[in-house]
Amino acid sequence: MIHEANELEDQRDALLHTALFKQVRPEEADLLLPHLQRRYCVKGDTIFREGDTDHRLYLLETGRVKLIRESSDHRIHLLSIHGRGEVLGEIPVFDPTGGPRTASAIVMTNGTVVSSLERSAIFAWLDEHPRVAIDMLQVMGNRARLNNERITDLVFADVPGRLAKTLIDLAQRFGEPSEDGLVVPHDLTQEEMAQLVGASRETVNKALMEFTQRGWISRKGRTIIIYQPGKLIRRAHQ
Incomplete structure (x- = not known):
């Protein structure tokens, strides 16, 4: 009972x-x-x-x-x-x-x-x-x-802008705060991430590398750690 x-x-x-x-x-x-x-x-x-x-x-x-x-x-x-x-x-x-x-x-x-x-x-x-x-x-x-x-x-925003917006959306819904940053376990393949953004896998990977080099994020398998969400938000609205 x-x-x-x-x-x-x-x-x-x-x-x-x-x-x-x-x-x-x-x-x-x-x-x-x-x-x-x-x-x-x-x-x-x-x-x-x-x-x-x-x-x-x-x-x-x-x-x-x-x-x-x-x-x-x-x-x-x-x-x-x-x-x-x-x-x-x-x-x-x-x-x-x-x-x-x-x-x-x-x-x-x-x-x-x-x-x-x-x-x-x-x-x-x-x-x-x-x-x-x-x-x-x-x-x-x-x-x-x-x-x-x-x-x-999809019509007006460039791929880095759409990727930034996608990462912020995933972070808001599934993100977990940690000492390192906002941990986002997305469980997506590279191809699925590209489909979610609406671009080719190569173009999305290039944008991810750019965000990583700028120190905004890091990648660990199918998890992304966001260090500077404000930078992503601004990039999403450019």
Whole structure:
């Protein structure tokens, strides 16, 4: 019983910390808890696949997940990275046509925990709490704004500027303060980092070397240590 109570408390905490539900009162969240389906994942697990036609929304309780797309010639492109408290796969839930999923979600770290909610459960809950729909619209509007900013950066910003902005974003979401600096364990290959920036691997590596030579960062495997975040912020806005 104690284990079940702790699990329900963890799920409520995870639900209330996601962007879509952070304005929800605990007693309102409790009504959704019986509908949450929890899943424990290891690195490499697939949460959903591009082209799937399910209508589930996923809440990332712990760990890290990447969204990828595959081209017709089977090349893989990294779209984004998501961490604790973020929502995944909401498009088929709120799309009136309920179209297929536009990306695949792949687990990046062992110990990742994901909970899912069926669209029918979400809509029935929203019928009882319509005020929450306004909060959801604001969150989704902000997400659309961020997507527009990324498109603008791809058109107008140079590669070092986009890289600096990517590193700051990763640091804000996954950075861990240390005596040496801000440690950012990104767990990305060189190719994935380049895809996240939207440039070739060679060009991104050149920019990383420049930042290293300037003393702004250092690299240790799939971890970056940021020494001068202010320099990166200024470079991102040039």
